[in-house]
Amino acid sequence: MADLSDPIDRLEAALRAVNEIEANNIIDDAMGQMTPLECAERLITPVLRRLGTGWVDGDVSLSQVYMGGRICEKALERLLPEAKQTYRVRPKVAIAILEDYHNLGARLLLSVLRASGIDPIYYDHQTVTSLISKAKADGIEVLLVSTLMYRSALKVRDLRKEMVKMSISPVLMVGGAPFLFDEELWRVVGADEMGKDTSAAVKAVNRMSEVKV
Amino acid sequence: MIDEMDPMDRTMAALSHKEPDRVPVFMLLTMHGAKLLDMPLIKYLNSSEHMVKAQLKMRDMFGHDCLYALSYAAAEVKAFGGEVMFFEDGPPNAGRPIIQVPEDIEGLEPPDIESSVRLQETLKTIRGLKEGSNGKVPVIGVVMSPFSLPVMQMGFPAYLDLLYHDPEHFRQLMDINQRFCVEWANCQFEAGATAVAYFDPVSSTTMITREMYLDTGLPIAKGTISKLKGPTATHFASGRCLNILDDVMGTGTAAVGVSSLEDLSLLKSKSAGKVSLIGNLNGIEMARWDHQRAEMKVREAISKAAKGGGFVLSDNHGEIPYQVYWDVIRWTMDAARKHGKYPLNTTDR
Numbered sequence: 034m035a036d037l038s039d040p041i042d043r044l045e046a047a048l049r050a051v052n053e054i055e056a057n058n059i060i061d062d063a064m065g066q067m068t069p070l071e072c073a074e075r076l077i078t079p080v081l082r083r084l085g086t087g088w089v090d091g092d093v094s095l096s097q098v099y100m101g102g103r104i105c106e107k108a109l110e111r112l113l114p115e116a117k118q119t120y121r122v123r124p125k126v127a128i129a130i131l132e133d134y135h136n137l138g139a140r141l142l143l144s145v146l147r148a149s150g151i152d153p154i155y156y157d158h159q160t161v162t163s164l165i166s167k168a169k170a171d172g173i174e175v176l177l178v179s180t181l182m183y184r185s186a187l188k189v190r191d192l193r194k195e196m197v198k199m200s201i202s203p204v205l206m207v208g209g210a211p212f213l214f215d216e217e218l219w220r221v222v223g224a225d226e227m228g229k230d231t232s233a234a235v236k237a238v239n240r241m242s243e244v245k246v
Numbered sequence: 247m248i249d250e251m252d253p254m255d256r257t258m259a260a261l262s263h264k265e266p267d268r269v270p271v272f273m274l275l276t277m278h279g280a281k282l283l284d285m286p287l288i289k290y291l292n293s294s295e296h297m298v299k300a301q302l303k304m305r306d307m308f309g310h311d312c313l314y315a316l317s318y319a320a321a322e323v324k325a326f327g328g329e330v331m332f333f334e335d336g337p338p339n340a341g342r343p344i345i346q347v348p349e350d351i352e353g354l355e356p357p358d359i360e361s362s363v364r365l366q367e368t369l370k371t372i373r374g375l376k377e378g379s380n381g382k383v384p385v386i387g388v389v390m391s392p393f394s395l396p397v398m399q400m401g402f403p404a405y406l407d408l409l410y411h412d413p414e415h416f417r418q419l420m421d422i423n424q425r426f427c428v429e430w431a432n433c434q435f436e437a438g439a440t441a442v443a444y445f446d447p448v449s450s451t452t453m454i455t456r457e458m459y460l461d462t463g464l465p466i467a468k469g470t471i472s473k474l475k476g477p478t479a480t481h482f483a484s485g486r487c488l489n490i491l492d493d494v495m496g497t498g499t500a501a502v503g504v505s506s507l508e509d510l511s512l513l514k515s516k517s518a519g520k521v522s523l524i525g526n527l528n529g530i531e532m533a534r535w536d537h538q539r540a541e542m543k544v545r546e547a548i549s550k551a552a553k554g555g556g557f558v559l560s561d562n563h564g565e566i567p568y569q570v571y572w573d574v575i576r577w578t579m580d581a582a583r584k585h586g587k588y589p590l591n592t593t594d595r
Contacts, residue, residue: 051410088452090485091507096406096454134331134339137402183530183567184336212532214484214506223532 048101087229102144120152249390269586298374376438450485
């Protein structure tokens with residue numbers, strides 16, 4: 034049994050139970066001792082990382098990860114304006130669904146990043162051409178691509194070719210079912226990294242922020 | 247040595263937890279028929295005539311043990327009045343959700359199967375497959391479970407919000423979907439389906455907790471399956487089910503489609519003599535298999551789950567990706583014939 038005196042353990046338990054009231058109470062308590070962005074980094078991010086890892090291991094369901102991310106995202110949306118703080122602005126991050134119409138993975142990623150104090154641009158569904166054009170125009174430094182269908186995962190190969198042709202080089206991270214079922218696929222299609230769960234994206238963004246900010 | 251059986255007897259023996267002549271193989275080919283007939287997917291998947299021709303031809307080519315009547319899952323949403331988007335190289339997707347806000351559920355009605363061109367085409371496919379195989383090969387129909395269909399009707403994020411926050415609209419939607427599912431499955435049985443695959447990925451513990459399944463997906467599955475006029479195989483479309491397998495057995499389903507993400511030996515030890523397993527080859531990986539890997543994976547699955555019957559070798563998703571080469575399908579079947587002969591070679595284990 035986890036020691037629930039630790040806010041991280043308590044928040045994890047609340048999010049697993051999808052108990053928004055309890056989760057908000059724990060986050061509000063923590064806010065007495067830190068800023069919203071510190072709360073995102075030191076409390077919310079570690080808890081969401083645990084949920085993400087738990088999902089990969091089969092111990093947590095996707096609905097818990099999604100609802101947990103939404104609860105924390107809403108909490109931070111409420112707390113940042115109150116503290117007159119904003120999301121981190123660097124590196125510039127975008128999330129896209131490539132050649133696919135399944136948006137749960139991308140929505141989940143958006144919630145987790147926002148709950149972690151990062152405010153990505155949400156591109157929704159894109160083709161290779163439209164995504165390249167948007168990423169170039171927005172000066173994107175980390176491009177997170179979500180896919181559910183195998184055919185969409187294979188389109189990452191075309192995306193990489195176009196990125197080279199258009200001389201843009203954001204860190205290209207891919208995620209979604211095809212990459213979980215074939216753990217070599219991300220290399221085959223030319224991505225820079227693969228995220229088994231949302232915490233990998235948070236880590237990648239944090240790493241970039243250390244390098245570039 | 248057991249005399250060679252036809253696919254129907256082989257499958258029925260396996261599903262009765264007996265050892266037939268060899269492990270039956272359900273090669274769940276859908277889009278490959280378009281490749282075989284050299285035509286676009288949109289033309290192929292909307293034509294019962296083409297589907298019957300290709301399904302029979304593919305069975306002749308490979309010698310697997312079923313004929314698969316699935317065109318595409320989004321066909322059910324089309325019957326509800328939704329859009330379907332086709333691609334050149336993958337399964338069609340449901341388009342703009344037919345339920346934009348929960349209140350839309352209040353005006354929703356189950357589609358009229360008789361007047362749905364798309365659904366009637368599937369029934370024609372089933373009739374054609376039964377006739378073309380003289381009843382010697384199982385014809386597999388497909389329904390989406392009432393509990394999983396909303397992912398296509400309203401989008402997954404909105405459905406999760408409904409599940410957690412709007413029990414009244416959820417109950418209404420389940421009632422509509424269940425009425426449709428029962429009627430649609432029974433039409434497929436009447437047309438000649440030997441069994442119907444009850445696709446229920448949202449019930450998988452990959453998607454929801456066991457506690458939520460016990461409150462939602464399980465009673466809906468029990469209430470639906472009990473009204474069907476033939477056997478079902480519950481399929482989680484590569485989602486996990488080990489932790490709910492005992493509960494799934496209580497729905498009256500004859501078989502369960504299991505994931506490559508879970509240990510097939512453990513699944514077998516829980517299910518032996520109670521419910522048959524279908525799986526669990528990794529369809530995504532199949533696209534990059536060579537001959538040696540195909541043989542290794544088939545041998546591994548058979549060694550873990552085939553003893554005593556109750557096992558059908560298949561992919562773990564319920565549909566083999568369009569990108570899987572013909573050679574891989576051939577190597578998989580060859581390996582099943584070599585390593586799946588009963589009595590099993592104990593050195594394989």
